[in-house]
Amino acid sequence: MYKIWLILRSEFWRRVRSTTFIVATLLAPLLLIVLMFAPALLGELGEESSEHTIAVVDDTGTLLDRLQDASEEASRLSFVAAHPPADSLRAAVLAGAYDGFVVLPASLLTDDNETITYYSTESSLGGPARLENRLEDAVRDAVLAARDVPEKIQALMERDVDVSSQVLSEEGEAGSGIILTFIGFGMAFIIYFAVFIYGQFVMQGVIQEKSNRVVEVVVSSVRPFELLMGKVLGVGAMGLVQMIVWVALAGAGMTFAGTLLALFVTPADLGVPTDASAQEVMAAAGITMPTIPLSLVAWFLLFFVGGYLLYASLFAAVGSAVEQQQDAQNLMYPVFIPLVVPLMFVTFVVESPDSLISLLLSLVPFFSPIIMPLRMTAASVPFWQTLLAFGLLVGGFVFTIWVAARIYRIGIFMYGKTPSLTEVVKWATYR
């Protein structure tokens, strides 16, 4: 045990003090933020360029006004009156004078089945949908006005109902449903990437020790099992430190998000008093910070550690069988596939978290580290299920560590030809 601790400590320090580690730990959140906001920013830029001017031939005599009245709103469509013939409009659109044109026949207000066609030079999905919304509103208003419907009723018909969702559990409301599910996705992918990347670190470490030939000196002082565990735990400790730094940064980001937001937006713009608290600013901006149940954070960490131990030991076994990273390709599949399978079920589990398949997936040790935390955010999972899944996971990693140790103690002395998968499996059965 003491030897495992010595190796763990050495592995940990050697990695944590390296410039690569420090830079990666500090830069990764920045990169993540850029990645998160890049699509939104790009979308924003794209939308600005999609300011459309549409020529309207209005035979109803009332719709164009209604469309123009409403066009100050944010739908980025503006309407100008135009006159037939259609041929000259066509030419004008092609010449770029307008983005498109549309003919509104008089029958549009009377015939329910009337359809109209929007002509433009580009086939954008957003354009016609936005036009349709605007036209629907205009037609509805025109028809209601024509029938002398009282304003009160018109107002009623324009009322929007916003639906937000809340997940119920025995502990009460567990924050906003959608955001929680979003966090669930986040956790699933973080566990996947963390297990994969830290597993690779373990494998590289094993390969380096083997190709350096330093491994023989070390195992003349400690059992191969101790070296394996020391390495796995050392890299794991490094991973935990990295995670904790990131969680702390994220926590700080959430706490100070309101303050940060206030730097860019004046509270008055959001319709809140200038002396509003950060939280009020956030609420006004439509950003609600989720409250994540502590039990979920605890389970997330437990499943991360369990999943890491299970896979990292297998990565180490693969590393022990080869002399260079490239040779590991074929042996990686049995490790890689069970790691990827749960990713394919992520959406399914979110949509039907209580189905039998979701339940089974969240119990299987190879999948549970990714699926169970996700399921817990999508539904309220009975405590016994979580506990069972974790118990099975513990059994799972005890088993993989045992198998990996048996492969490892043979693999580290095998030089020359890269072994096949069957050979590697056979090593586990050697005395």
Next chain:
Amino acid sequence: MAQLHVSDVVKTYGATTAVDHVSFSAAPGRILGLLGPNGAGKTSTIRMITHITMPDSGSVTYEGKPVGPWSQQRMGYLPEERGLYKRLKVQEQLVYLGTLKGLSKQEARTNARYWLDRFDATNWASMKTDELSKGMQQKIQFIATLLHDPSLLIFDEPFSGLDPINADLLRDIILDLRKDDRTILFASHRMEQVEQLCDDICLMARGEIVLQGALREVKRQFGRNTVVVEFGGSDTFVDALVDADVVRVNTRTAHRAELTLTGNAPARRVLDAALSAVDELYRFERVEPPLNEIFVETVGEAEARRMQEQAVAAA
């Protein structure tokens, strides 16, 4: 009293038997040479002594107890394939490997300083290992083997890759270590090194021991059937002797020949032939056979016996 006992040890890897019922002992204050060609089972045997692998059957004991983690702490092992952590500084490297052998950090630091001094390497301490030359790295590895003052030392081909100066330094240190009553095991296929260093030998071939005992005894056993001749002038008499089936040639240069007498051929036949052919005779001596000769002869015989056994088994 012998300290290390290897008793009837067998080790198989899949279908190959790497070590086949091997027994020998090593005593403190003596150097035991484990000899044999590549693939003879030397390294497999050493790995069982160092408790890196476990024998399928048989036992390895040190000071009367089966080897285990406890004996690893008292043992220094220099493997044939050398290797160190490239990124670590020399000092860190030694301290880490020392603590794995059970030293406290402080002890490891003190001992590392002592040995670095002894190898004239004090100012390497803060250098990264991969900044050192190959010879320097060898020294560091050697220090790592001795750092924890082990009572059992195992060197697997310690001279491979060493330049002559460092090889001399290493030999002196090994001989020094012997004086301190340590048990030393030395594996090699380089016969002349074994002859210079070892007190006892253990000759392995194909996983079996084919010959063992005190080096002197073994040599005496093979008699003084070797003749060394040094001369000036024509060396054609050697060819004539070989043709007449009187001698076999061990080594031969223009003015020196080391010959083994075949059968009961008298040594004076060589002297007669030489005197009648050469211009000048500088040396004529009957000597014990060099270890190399004994090795070839024994392994050759063992191979022959094995083939015979296989033929019998097949019939």
